Every structure is written in C-alpha cells, then in structure tokens.
Amino acid sequence: MPITAPTALPTVRHSSAFRGRLGQDARSGHYAVPHRYRLHLSTADPDGLRLAIGHSLLGLDASCPVTLLPAVPDAPDGSHTALRPLYEASAHRYSGPAPAPVLSDAWSGRIVSTHAPDILRDLDLFPRAGGDPLRPCGWESTVDAVERLCAEGIEQAAQRAGRADEDPAGRAAALEVLLDTLSRLERRLAEDEYLAGGRLTAADIDLWVSLVQLDTVHRCHLDASAVHRITGFTALWSYARRLAAHPAFGTHLDLDGIARRHHGHCQGLEAAGAAVQILDWAAHAAKQG
Incomplete structure (x- = not known):
C-alpha cells in the first residue's frame, strides 16, 4: 500500500535559523569526515529524539559525538545558554533564540544546520563500519x-x-x-x-x-x-x-x-x-x- 501525505493541513514543524548541508566530498565545504562535527540535542524534544535514534541506528558514536542538553531550555525564548556561543559565532550580531538541535562544525566553531530533517539526512553520509542507510535507495x-x-x-x-x-x-x-x-x-x-x-x-x-x-x-x-x-x-x-x-x-x-x-x-x-x-x-x- 503506497503512503501519501494529506493536503488538508500546512506543513509547519521545523523552524530553522541555519540550513547548511553536508556534501559528499571536500568541494562541498562541509563534508562528512569523522570527528569534525558534533550533535547538540535534547531527547525530550521530538526533533532531538529523532536525531538520537538515527545516530544510534547508524552507529556514529565515534565519528560524530553527541552533547546532550537539558530537557527544559534555560531561557524563556526556548534557548539553551550552552548553545549561545555557537549561534553568535555563526551570524554577525546574532540576537535571536538559541534552540536545539544543532549540528556544529568543530573546525570552524560554527553551526552547520539547525534543521532536524536535513541533519538526519546528512547523518547517512558519514562513513561507518555498520548500520544500513536510513533512506534506502528506491524508498x-x-x-x-x-x-x-x-x-x-x-x-x-x-x-x-x-x-x-x-x-x-x-x-x-x-x-x-x-x-x-x-x-x-x-x-x-x-x-x-x-x-x-x-x-x-x-x-x-x-x-x-x-x-x-x-x-x-x-x-x-x-x-x-x-x-x-x-x-x-x-x-x-x-x-x-x-x-x-x-x-x-x-x-x-x-x-x-x-x-x-x-x-x-x-x-x-x-x-x-x-x-x-x-x-x-x-x-x-x-x-x-
């Protein structure tokens, strides 16, 4: 039975300040090399939970470490204070919220993406010893x-x-x-x-x-x-x-x-x-x- 999405409601799940993507090689700027990137997430948040599960299924503990954040953000606007330096380093005079999840680049000290679906897609690009892709070819x-x-x-x-x-x-x-x-x-x-x-x-x-x-x-x-x-x-x-x-x-x-x-x-x-x-x-x- 094919699965199709309804059209009765608009799609509004993810709001993202940064939407960089990982590429397949060095020419892309950001490419999936081990030990370069870090995930910052809270598993109490549905997007963070999705990323944590995908990260585990792919077996990426060694190549892309995870920083777990508190369940409840520590700022009224939904920000995590621990993420504020990353946001400020990634955009000149950034004054918006600093929510999770975040995929950060240790080489530049900046954010690659805050858009959970893109991050989940890009986790598939990391080299790994085992673990089938999350988006199999043809599906x-x-x-x-x-x-x-x-x-x-x-x-x-x-x-x-x-x-x-x-x-x-x-x-x-x-x-x-x-x-x-x-x-x-x-x-x-x-x-x-x-x-x-x-x-x-x-x-x-x-x-x-x-x-x-x-x-x-x-x-x-x-x-x-x-x-x-x-x-x-x-x-x-x-x-x-x-x-x-x-x-x-x-x-x-x-x-x-x-x-x-x-x-x-x-x-x-x-x-x-x-x-x-x-x-x-x-x-x-x-x-x-």
Whole structure:
C-alpha cells in the first residue's frame, strides 16, 4: 500500500535559523569526515529524539559525538545558554533564540544546520563500519511521504484537535484527519513489519516519535472518547511497543524530560484523555536488548 501525505493541513514543524548541508566530498565545504562535527540535542524534544535514534541506528558514536542538553531550555525564548556561543559565532550580531538541535562544525566553531530533517539526512553520509542507510535507495519517496504524514496528519492534527481556542468544528475536523492518518498507517503495518523496504528506516523513526508525542503530550488535551478511538489501532500500537524495546529507540526515551518540557511551555487545558494512557512506555523500553 503506497503512503501519501494529506493536503488538508500546512506543513509547519521545523523552524530553522541555519540550513547548511553536508556534501559528499571536500568541494562541498562541509563534508562528512569523522570527528569534525558534533550533535547538540535534547531527547525530550521530538526533533532531538529523532536525531538520537538515527545516530544510534547508524552507529556514529565515534565519528560524530553527541552533547546532550537539558530537557527544559534555560531561557524563556526556548534557548539553551550552552548553545549561545555557537549561534553568535555563526551570524554577525546574532540576537535571536538559541534552540536545539544543532549540528556544529568543530573546525570552524560554527553551526552547520539547525534543521532536524536535513541533519538526519546528512547523518547517512558519514562513513561507518555498520548500520544500513536510513533512506534506502528506491524508498526515498516513501520516507519523505511518511515524514510529511507524521507532521501534518498526526502532530499538527492532534494539536488542533486538542486546542482550547479552536472552534468545535475545527477540533472535530482535525480529529478526523488524525484518525484517518492512523487508519492508513494501521493498514500498512498490518501488512508489513516496517514502513519502507522491510527494515528500519527514517520513516520508522518519524512515526515512532510521533506516536510517543501523541501518547505523552497531545493525549493530555483530547477528550476520553477521542483517546479510546485512538487506542483501537492495534497494529500501530503493537509496532510502537516493539520499537520501544529496540535499544536504538527505547534507550533515548526520556519520559520525565518530555513531561517537564511539555508542562514548561504548554498553555493548553488538560482534558479527560489525560487519564487514558495508551502504552506503558517505561515498561516496554525496559525490556530492550
């Protein structure tokens, strides 16, 4: 079953001040040489969690080290004070926020990119002893479709469905987009173990993190009947449970950090769905290995 993205909602997941890319060789300026770059991320942030999982699946600990940041940024604008020098070195008189994630270049002391999807794509370029590519040849369109599907059909739809300032018709429409998206993914996962090429790819990273966010963050603002409908997608949640037990996924799951980050910046109202947990993420992650 081919996966296509919905067109009902605009794509607004990533806001980036810097969007450099790694190339294949020295002529590109930034190229994927070991020990030159560093990832700065928080696994309580969904983009940071995606990058941490991809980094682990590719086995890049030696060639591209990671600096873990606190779950809750230490500045009101969402900045991490530890990242401020990198931002200021990368743009003259930079006065904007300094959020994570960041891919930095140790040779120049500057930022390459703050755009998580590009960073995840570029991690595939690093030389490594093992680990299959996250975007296998011939499956790029499927991986891209799942990325957009998760952003629009799960994350944005769930946000709108739980927003207190959204009119009832808008919330209902967003919930239907969410349920339709989950239904399409349910059908796919009833047929195949993974979303693309019969193995773990960036598509699975995107979906798993979106499901984590749906259960640990967005569910808190949905009514109980909506959450009960969401729990009915058994193949989808079985898949989420199975990946939680995978070391590259469950190891990075910071449930306490996600909760603190959510409560630190969320201004929405808690709804009855907050009491209806879908998965016991901690228990499933503990079974990994």
